[in-house]
Amino acid sequence: MRRRTRVMAAALLAGVLTATAAPLATAVPSAAHGEAVRSRPGDPVQARLDALVARDGVPGALAYGGGRTWTAGTAELGTDRPMVGADASVRLASDTKPFTAVAVMRLVSEGGLGLDDRAGRYLPQLADSRVTVRQLLKQRSGLTEYTALVDWASPLDEAGYLQLAIDHGQDFAPGTRWGYSNTNYLALGMIIEQVTGGDFRTYIDKAILRPLRLDHTYWPAEEEFGLRGPHAHNYGVSPADPGAGVVDVTELPGYQFGASGGLVSTPRDLNAFWDGLFGGRLLPARTLRLMTHDTSDVGGRDVYPRGSRYGYGLASFPLSCGGVYWGHGGDLPGNSVEGGRASGGRGTVTVYTTTWTAEGRPLRRVLAAADAALCAGTR
Template sequence: MHRTSIATAVLLATAVIGVSVPEAVARPVDPVQRQLDLLVNSDGVPGALAYDGRATRTAGVADRETGRAMVDERGRIRLASDTKAFTATAVMRLVADGRIRLDDNAGRYVPQLAGRRITVRQLLKQTSGLPEYTALVDWTRPGTSEEYLALALAEKPVFDPGSDWGYSNTNYLALGMVIDKVSGVGFRAYIEHTILRPLHLDDTYWPAPGELSLRGPHARNYGIHPAAPEAGRVDVTELPGYEFGASGGLVSTPKDLNAFWDGLFGGRLLPHWALHQMTRDTTAIGGRDVYPAGSRYGYGLASIPLSCGGVYWGHGGDLPGNSVGGGRATAGRGTVTVYTTTWAAEGDSLRHLQAAVDAALCTRRR
């Protein structure tokens, strides 16, 4: 019997004997899962994840070849530019301890910047005008911070210090050198001592020199390799993470990253006035780089408006093989990390990633 015949028979039986046929109860659509599914099914992202402290939602796979299930909130991920929030927090720890001042000339701590009117505050706020160094580096061989900074300083400044805003990894490369000088132990050890250990971020680490792979459970990462763009999307899981330094070198997990945001904004890392300074001395950046209308940039932190009102504070991170978004929302709406296993920093993929963050923070919490 055809489907139409079956439906007709049911309707006739209902009319004759007065039996009602219960309607199917549609399950409500999870708005976060919907955005993750769009990333995978519409944008071609191999795998995506969202972790809000209570639940982990995933879409796609962790490995395209084996079809292995996507990792959970304990899977290792490269934080990329989310590292900047850790570096900025470490600088503010030094400020709070009276070891440096925000309006100190950066050349006081970084000899290569001597003679340039660039302050520590301008490095934090991305208002120094320093050119981007990452596009100038030969990533096939290791280099030093001094060598990388020299590449940027050989270029013409993008603008005069303090006259504009321009995102540049060079600012945080230089801040790492500031921490090196003032702490006496190097920025990696100082961040471990003042942030990672106090918050018990045991799955967060700095890659060792020459270390290319990720430790522990992790998804494979896919993207356009800058050294061979003609090959298309390839496996780029192995990268020289140590070389990304203070601007992008940390490896962590969604669980640990959420704990960092909660620890920072919960007052466990800095005195209140220092955190207030990081989030109040800001620049309007809506519509610039990857930031939507209404966004502002402070000290290694950005505020993004939420569709349900208020904002969330965090930072994004992008590499050829992954993107990370999220942070902690105002008004007690919670914390979330969204992660993709390929670069998702423009077009529909960026909108879907940002919408997943927004949905996780705005959905009514039960």
């Protein structure tokens, strides 16, 4: 989940972290903890990961691309466990949005849904709104961020959350601006359900996860807080007790993150998703081209470096070696995920950190690690 989703994560965490958060037993590892840092001198990807750990206080960091895995730090503070690899479970946060967007575009390509359909055709709450399916995909609807409006002591269903955003009023007129809001993808998940007659999770499983054999990508069950299979611990500030500082926030109510940010995957599976999407296995070429060509300039805003553009649940990031990579990013208090597939057949990469690294120097290092991995063969 990107910047505004941190509000949602904080609110949702408040309900579960009171019981699960525990103060860290040790400080974040530094370069002095040689057993926790795998160094490969002269490797630019490794150098960025090592700096995240040694200089920015990141417990663990990983990059996976081209069949190679780079790691730094530890999988669990206070232990000598090395950082996990490409088959470990990771909360995708807003990297879920591309899956939701692809599901919507499959319905569009099959004729069951129109991009310029009014969202109110499918969602009664938006019956009086001019917001279209296309504007939801592009983050140009003007729907305000619902997560900041919720009383998490009395949670609602998805329809209730959408109504909160509608009652609050638009941030701007539909189509006039770009504004990242998780409400857009909350609404898209609901539209998928109206068109298919089933849960959006079931449709994404059927349309994307199974065809690509993403066997380690899943939607958490409603009462499931932990991560399945091997995984690193995640660390961040608990909104239930911010005075405690950084604590273990591995357990989260992932089901509640929904179509905006609920998926759990692995770096290997996530790379396979990008390869499958841009390799033409999920959508007709003309549909995919629309997702990456009908875009908004978002460079210099939020987490996006200059030259970035946002399409239909996909963002482009400029590469130092020329061209771009198309992907997305996601952030929670306990982790960040970045990456995608580069133009010109230069590969695919996922970068993962076990704490939030969505601004400032840590973000620049994460983006630089992705850039170095994708540009390695061109230097």
